[in-house]
Amino acid sequence: MNEENKSKQEIIDTEVALGTVHPAALEPYRVRLFVEDEIVKDAEITIGVNHRGIERIMEGLPVEKANALTEKICGICSNAHIWNSVLTAEKGLEIEIPERASYIRVIMEELERLHSHLLYLGHGSEVLAHETFSMRAFSIRETVMELLRMIGGNRVQYGVSIIGGVRPRCELDDSRIRKIAEGMDLIEKNVANFADRFVSDPIVMNRITGVGQISAKDAKKLEVTGPSLRATGVHQDLRETMKEYEPFDFNVITLNDGDVKDNILMRVLEIPESISIIRQAIKNLPKGSIVDRSWEMKDTGIIHSHIEVPRGTLYHSYALEEGRVRGTIIRTPSMSNIGAMQLACIGNHVTDAQLCIVQCDPCFTCTDRAIEIINK
Numbered sequence: 255m256n257e258e259n260k261s262k263q264e265i266i267d268t269e270v271a272l273g274t275v276h277p278a279a280l281e282p283y284r285v286r287l288f289v290e291d292e293i294v295k296d297a298e299i300t301i302g303v304n305h306r307g308i309e310r311i312m313e314g315l316p317v318e319k320a321n322a323l324t325e326k327i328c329g330i331c332s333n334a335h336i337w338n339s340v341l342t343a344e345k346g347l348e349i350e351i352p353e354r355a356s357y358i359r360v361i362m363e364e365l366e367r368l369h370s371h372l373l374y375l376g377h378g379s380e381v382l383a384h385e386t387f388s389m390r391a392f393s394i395r396e397t398v399m400e401l402l403r404m405i406g407g408n409r410v411q412y413g414v415s416i417i418g419g420v421r422p423r424c425e426l427d428d429s430r431i432r433k434i435a436e437g438m439d440l441i442e443k444n445v446a447n448f449a450d451r452f453v454s455d456p457i458v459m460n461r462i463t464g465v466g467q468i469s470a471k472d473a474k475k476l477e478v479t480g481p482s483l484r485a486t487g488v489h490q491d492l493r494e495t496m497k498e499y500e501p502f503d504f505n506v507i508t509l510n511d512g513d514v515k516d517n518i519l520m521r522v523l524e525i526p527e528s529i530s531i532i533r534q535a536i537k538n539l540p541k542g543s544i545v546d547r548s549w550e551m552k553d554t555g556i557i558h559s560h561i562e563v564p565r566g567t568l569y570h571s572y573a574l575e576e577g578r579v580r581g582t583i584i585r586t587p588s589m590s591n592i593g594a595m596q597l598a599c600i601g602n603h604v605t606d607a608q609l610c611i612v613q614c615d616p617c618f619t620c621t622d623r624a625i626e627i628i629n630k
Contacts, residue, residue: 267295270604274303280377283618285611289604297599297607299592304622312572312582317343317551318417320579324570325411327584328620330373332411333366333402334563335584338570340415341561346554346574347417353540355419356498358426361434361535362405362414363563364528368441369398370564371521371528374615375448378518381612384458387448394444401437404430419545431536438529449522462514466598466610469512476593480566481520482614486512492562501538502531517613551577563587565615588614588621 273284282303288296308327312320321343324335337359344351376391399409405424406412414424426434453459468478470486483490487510493499494506507523509516554574561568566587572579591614598610 272608276608279608281616281618283616285607287599287604287607292604294599294602294604294607297596299596299611301592301618301622304619306623308623309582309584312579314578314580316577317574317579320572320582321415321417322413324584325413327623328586328617329410330370330617331366331563331565331568331586331620333362333406333414334561334568335570336413337363337415338559338561338563338568340417342557342559342570342572343417343574345559346557347549347552349418349546349549351419351546352543354542355544355546357501357535357539358405358420358424358544359415360498360502361426361532362402362412362424364531364535365398365402365405367528367564368525369395369402370615371525372398372445374521375518378514378609378612381609382458382461387452387458390444390448390451394441394448397437397441397444401434404433416545418547418549419543422545425544426536426539431539434532434536438532442526442529445522445525452518452522459515462518462609464511465514465602465606466517466613467511467513468594468598472597473512473594476597477590478566478594478614479587479590480562480564480615481507481524482517482591482594483566484508485516485520486510492560492567496561499531502534504531514609514613517615521615556581565617566590584623586617586620588617591616592621 267290270287270289271284272287273279274282284300286298287294308323312323315323321336321339324339325332327335372391372395376388376395379387379391402412403409405426406414407423414420468486470488473483473486473488484507487508489506489508491506504527507520507527509520552574553576556571556573558569558571567590568587569585572582574580595611595614595616598613599607602610
């Protein structure tokens with residue numbers, strides 16, 4: 255470029271606002287993209303549109319009712335929330351649940367992981383504007399949703415975990431076990447077919463490779479969690495430290511590029527591991543009771559519980575006072591991952607920004623629970 259053309263060159267520096275409703279977003283949130291010549295130089299994500307204040311509503315509720323309320327936090331991770339809330343109470347009350355109940359809880363959580371990962375693949379394909387892949391992912395997911403409905407009675411909120419074990423209506427008889435096994439065979443076959451078609455599509459792979467890249471150093475600095483962290487090469491999965499998962503063999507999947515491609519492949523590669531855990535659980539399902547009702551209520555201090563859910567680390571804490579919860583705090587994976595979503599946008603074309611955000615599998619409704627009022 256000669257000096258005359260250089261002097262005529264103009265750099266366009268502007269803000270592009272998306273939301274609070276965006277056609278490619280499942281939930282309301284606001285994104286501000288600060289763009290220079292169509293390249294994102296900075297990004298800001300604001301949530302709060304769907305705030306419901308569940309932590310405040312839980313204050314003073316009987317613990318059983320508070321546990322049930324946590325299922326309403328998220329339509330995708332409803333089992334994870336009630337499971338972790340129940341685990342919090344069981345930890346404080348020093349309850350050892352029956353082994354059979356623990357296996358059923360793991361089965362439900364891994365089914366929910368399949369449900370979540372397949373939803374991710376469907377939504378991600380939709381953002382890629384590839385309707386065929388999106389519909390195929392949602393079609394595979396239907397098998398999971400029907401298994402969840404069979405066990406819990408609903409496709410969204412299943413109410414499986416209760417203090418001391420699982421609900422009697424969620425017992426797994428031979429017929430249910432057989433259907434779960436058949437479902438795993440079908441899902442494994444269909445996901446393999448989906449993955450083969452997906453990675454063989456040069457247009458799709460070219461669009462997602464190298465986009466939204468995050469380094470392991472940045473991911474750890476931002477406290478990214480779950481598959482989005484493992485996609486940067488960091489080996490971290492709380493299931494390895496949870497006693498509920500001690501009876502099961504599974505691999506913790508890690509990739510290294512930390513881009514949209516690896517985030518998508520992470521979910522694809524984690525699906526067979528969940529299927530393997532479910533198969534082990536139904537094959538070795540212990541005999542015996544599924545609920546222990548011999549426990550007694552008592553007051554406790556603040557109890558903490560961390561578990562690995564489809565998007566990463568889920569944290570619940572509260573105290574018990576005369577059977578009622580006090581001081582509830584819930585931290586979801588997306589709260590930690592928002593920083594990664596913002597960082598992933600920087601340096602990419604404005605048309606790829608939504609794809610960079612979606613790669614971290616955001617659940618903003620899950621995160622929108624509490625506000626802090628600061629008096630100045």
